[in-house]
Amino acid sequence: MxxxxxxxxxxxxxxxxxxxxxxxxxxxxxxxxxxxxxxxxxxxxxxxxxxxxxxxxxxxxxxxxxxxxxxxxxxxxxxxxxxxxxxxxxxxxxxxxxxxxxxxxxxxxxxxxxxxxxxxxxxxxxxxxxxxxxxxxxxxxxxxxxxxxxDRVIINDKKELACQGNICKIPIVSVDHFGNIIFALSREDLKHWKKSIKLVNFKTFSSQTILEYYAQQEPGKPLALWNSQNMLEIALTQGRAADFFNVNPEKDRAVIELTDVS
Amino acid sequence: MxxxxxxxxxxxxxxxxxxxxxxxxxxxxxxxxxxxxxxxxxxxxxxxxxxxxxxxxxxxxxxxxxxxxxxxxxxxxxxxxxxxxxxxxxxxxxxxxxxxxxxxxxxxxxxxxxxxxxxxxxxxxxxxxxxxxxxxxxxxxxxxxxxxxxDRVIINDKKELACQGNICKIPIVSVDHFGNIIFALSREDLKHWKKSIKLVNFKTFSSQTILEYYAQQEPGKPLALWNSQNMLEIALTQGRAADFFNVNPEKDRAVIELTDVS
Amino acid sequence: MxxxxxxxxxxxxxxxxxxxxxxxxxxxxxxxxxxxxxxxxxxxxxxxxxxxxxxxxxxxxxxxxxxxxxxxxxxxxxxxxxxxxxxxxxxxxxxxxxxxxxxxxxxxxxxxxxxxxxxxxxxxxxxxxxxxxxxxxxxxxxxxxxxxxxDRVIINDKKELACQGNICKIPIVSVDHFGNIIFALSREDLKHWKKSIKLVNFKTFSSQTILEYYAQQEPGKPLALWNSQNMLEIALTQGRAADFFNVNPEKDRAVIELTDVS
Structure with missing residues (x-):
């Protein structure tokens, strides 16, 4: 075992x-x-x-x-x-x-x-x-x-995502070993809500596209992608996004705009 | 095996x-x-x-x-x-x-x-x-x-504890991953000597009590306790005692006062 | 398996x-x-x-x-x-x-x-x-x-050793956990070339002898030796050669002078 x-x-x-x-x-x-x-x-x-x-x-x-x-x-x-x-x-x-x-x-x-x-x-x-x-x-x-x-166990999660209409603020779950920034939003969440992402904003970064892999962006430039756990991630191809954006994992939020899936 | x-x-x-x-x-x-x-x-x-x-x-x-x-x-x-x-x-x-x-x-x-x-x-x-x-x-x-x-093997231990009457200077064995400071004194030593601790002094810290676990002290304050190996440890609840006291593991000593067990 | x-x-x-x-x-x-x-x-x-x-x-x-x-x-x-x-x-x-x-x-x-x-x-x-x-x-x-x-796989190795006559410039393969500097030259290379080393130069270090183990040099002084993989290594007994020489692994080279094995 x-x-x-x-x-x-x-x-x-x-x-x-x-x-x-x-x-x-x-x-x-x-x-x-x-x-x-x-x-x-x-x-x-x-x-x-x-x-x-x-x-x-x-x-x-x-x-x-x-x-x-x-x-x-x-x-x-x-x-x-x-x-x-x-x-x-x-x-x-x-x-x-x-x-x-x-x-x-x-x-x-x-x-x-x-x-x-x-x-x-x-x-x-x-x-x-x-x-x-x-x-x-x-x-x-x-x-x-x-x-x-x-009967009850303790839930520690204090950083919930917060939505007003189609605008959501998404907290950071983790900054990983490679400096990738992982956010508390999954593909399943969107499917459940019947929404898709129209726009992602994070500090100086803004994108209408969620990519599939790192090499779709040129080295040194940030990208948003669905990671291998199907969670929203902002990364820097062959670099450290967390350093690039000088991230504070406790305070920083991504702001996304959603749209209905027809 | x-x-x-x-x-x-x-x-x-x-x-x-x-x-x-x-x-x-x-x-x-x-x-x-x-x-x-x-x-x-x-x-x-x-x-x-x-x-x-x-x-x-x-x-x-x-x-x-x-x-x-x-x-x-x-x-x-x-x-x-x-x-x-x-x-x-x-x-x-x-x-x-x-x-x-x-x-x-x-x-x-x-x-x-x-x-x-x-x-x-x-x-x-x-x-x-x-x-x-x-x-x-x-x-x-x-x-x-x-x-x-x-017939003989090498003993490296150069930092022995030194006692004069009931006053002992105790060297540091290790600063662990959590910044806890572990000293070269065990509960067995005291039992063997038929002594108990009346007072522990370490830099600015002084205590008449040896506690049993970290949560007995409030966060951010130092405490002395018997650790899981029954060795004397000075810790900082949810913090790093070694940083708090700016410890030099080679030179610093705890000074304890002993008293007879009746 | x-x-x-x-x-x-x-x-x-x-x-x-x-x-x-x-x-x-x-x-x-x-x-x-x-x-x-x-x-x-x-x-x-x-x-x-x-x-x-x-x-x-x-x-x-x-x-x-x-x-x-x-x-x-x-x-x-x-x-x-x-x-x-x-x-x-x-x-x-x-x-x-x-x-x-x-x-x-x-x-x-x-x-x-x-x-x-x-x-x-x-x-x-x-x-x-x-x-x-x-x-x-x-x-x-x-x-x-x-x-x-x-049919073909990619070889990444861009840092080849370069020889002119009996003088070779040897790039660094790795700086290891102990700060030892390992160079892209092995005993087998020399045997293959029917050469031996007459002189090793690396920054301020110069030696006509390639030693067998660290303790052959006194603590704090650099030495050249054949390491456990039979590769040329420059080390500092009980110290970090990479720090001692302020090494840049990408740019620094050892310069060796070879001589024929008779």
Whole structure:
């Protein structure tokens, strides 16, 4: 069984190593797949976007372990999310925002004494609660055997898109490794609304065309395109759009004008 | 059989890849577990601290391969350390300091001609000596079959804590990825001495309380706590203590006042 | 079967994770070995040098997947390179330069509709074309079943060494993680030419001796040596030669004087 593994720990301190040891002790036959340990510390929206990009490319029954957990030791609950095809394990702080939007799910609060009867630290739930829970799920234990059903989970997403008539302001979801700027608008949203894009404005950039790939624009010039997740992206061919536009991911918005699809 | 793998190589040059190839050629059934390749170049104390954090979370018989090796090609010996549960492979330069303090062990000097009869480079013992040795151990070869017993190994630890009566100066072991400052004092030390902490001073910070988790302090304020390894740590809730205090890990010391446990 | 994996994606966005999911869905028994995801974005020469360092340390029949692909979506072809012992999968842009120089090979252009009948994006061939091709090869599919034979592949290498009589100017292949400077000259080149080195000059450094390991020079002083790949390297014992010499990897050249081997 596969356990994917995402954290904001970095690797140099051995914290990631210690979690892997716990996983392999509890579930010796599990295949641990590193996704990343380089989420910027405590950056929950980046963790949520990262998860969106990979979770559904994995085989059914994969367990997705996500430990980006600024509130460790506080009241925040340890979660299991069960969807049609996957289990997700991590803190109840918004790291599962995109999954919860896209999937039907059941939520459980992990009961620490059931996953780690030997006791657990107050500062490292990744090792002491989340890893044992993920290992047990990978071995076929059911969420209800180690957790209590939960009615509500926390949605962190504070930056919703805002529309007035056909004009929408779209917040930034992520600036990726290549400096591409990804916005909170998908092709599915437009299809759902029966709209198409007439105009995209972002700072000095304005375009009536949403392209399909980077090489459709000449190097050094910005373009808007639907990216590989079908989300709106502004990029700079063979350059870094985020630097070109001096982007502030918290504050900047794209402004788009929509038109009805006939 | 599991082989964990820690280096200071970074990954972009393919040196880590070449070692993995050697391991898999020699021991095709071994499970290679990346711990980190981001130890700061030549930083032996950080490697020792990293190893402390993960080695004993792994299943028995795991082989821990550590290649942080500024003295490659010089007189420094290639080592195997055998403890009750594990084998360790790496240079004799202090990377095993914490393990040697905590575990009963036997030490062996690897005999290169026995692990790599085809010959080896003078600049890349990770690939040519340590990896073949680790692979052989993972396959069940005994240390005495590829190494010569060694009476003494090198302890690198130059920064010991220093006490006068009940006042101790505690050096810094590591500044971790989150900017937490970890000191060379553990709960076990206090238990052993039959002492408890009356007061911790570090630069502008002073506290009579050692907390259990970060969320016990409000964001932006420093706290002292016992971390997940039961070591003394000074942290800043949701911030970087090392930046807050402008820490020099080589020179700065915490000063603690102890009191007898009755 | 082993699939090694190199990209310039970084890991924080989950793009690497999504490719791993595709590989494991298509080839559940494959062993994915991370080489690096930290190639500097779009740096094809660094990818080529990285690959040189690890490809032939792996067991026969390993599939080497390389996705450093600034031209994604353009005319550049998706490639399979077949050598005596390995398959290589990646873009036709020079990432295989060193392999093509050292190995006899056959080249194929991947036919996307044969590896991904469900269709593919224009921006993420790593996930949609290269990964399915690598997975199929790992499962034993033959290159000719998913690709068309190709007569010519692109060689990116623009920085050739230039000799006039016994004086050669040698460009820089890579500056590695430790700041070592690696030059485009190997021991095999000299053997082939029946020459040996009489003098190496690089900026302020001049030496008549090519050493074997770092510790032969005192700390803080530069040296020339044959590195673990038998390539000419200028290093600084326990320091960073690239910083010491303020290197420009694009422009700087070593100048060597050769002499006949009698």
């Amino acid at each position: 596969i356990i994917t593994f995402m954290t904001d720990f970095g690797t140099k301190d051995g914290y990631v190593g210690s979690v892997k040891g716990v996983l392999l002790k509890e579930a010796p036959d599990a295949l641990i797949v590193d996704v990343t340990h380089e989420i910027p510390p405590f950056n929950i929206p980046q963790a949520a976007y990262c998860l969106l990009n990979y979770y559904n490319s994995f085989p059914d029954r994969t367990v997705h372990l996500v430990v980006v957990d600024p509130g460790v030791g506080s009241e925040r609950k340890p979660l299991i999310i069960q969807t049609m095809n996957y289990h997700f394990v991590g803190p109840d702080n918004g790291v599962f925002d995109f999954v919860l939007k896209k999937e039907a799910y059941r939520a459980f609060e992990i009961l620490p004494e059931l996953v780690n009867p030997e006791g657990y630290s107050s500062t490292f739930h990744g090792r002491d609660i989340f890893a044992p829970a993920a290992a047990l799920l990978a071995k076929g234990v059911k969420p209800e055997e180690i957790g209590a059903p939960l | 599991i082989i964990t793998f820690m280096t200071d190589f970074g990954t972009k040059d393919g040196y880590v890849g070449s070692v993995k190839g050697v391991l898999l050629k020699e021991a095709p059934d071994a499970l290679i577990v990346d711990v980190t390749h981001e130890i700061p170049p030549f930083n032996i104390p950080q490697a020792a601290y990293c190893l402390l954090n993960y080695y004993n979370s792994f299943p028995d018989r795991t082989v821990h391969l550590v290649v942080v090796d500024p003295g490659v090609g010089s007189e420094r010996k290639p080592l195997i350390i055998q403890t009750m549960n594990y084998h360790f492979v790496g240079p004799d330069n202090g990377v095993f300091d914490f393990v040697l303090k905590k575990e009963a062990y036997r030490a062996f000097e690897i005999l290169p001609e026995l692990v790599n009869p085809e010959g080896y480079s003078s600049t890349f013992h990770g690939r040519d000596i340590f990896a073949p040795a680790a692979a052989l151990l993972a396959k069940g070869v005994k240390p005495e079959e590829i190494g010569a017993p060694l | 082993i699939i090694t994996f190199m990209t310039d994606f970084g890991t924080k966005d989950g793009y690497v994770g999504s490719v791993k999911g595709v590989l494991l869905k298509e080839a559940p028994d494959a062993l994915i070995v991370d080489v690096t995801h930290e190639i500097p974005p779009f740096n094809i020469p660094q990818a080529a040098y990285c690959l040189l360092n690890y490809y032939n340390s792996f067991p026969d029949r390993t599939v080497h997947l390389v996705v450093v692909d600034p031209g994604v979506g353009s005319e550049r072809k998706p490639l399979i390179i077949q050598t005596m012992n390995y398959h290589f999968v990646g873009p036709d842009n020079g990432v295989f330069d060193f392999v093509l120089k050292k190995e006899a090979y056959r080249a194929f252009e991947i036919l996307p509709e044969l590896v991904n009948p469900e269709g593919y994006s224009s921006t993420f061939h790593g996930r949609d074309i290269f990964a399915p091709a690598a997975a199929l090869l790992a499962k034993g599919v033959k290159p000719e079943e998913i690709g068309a034979p190709l």
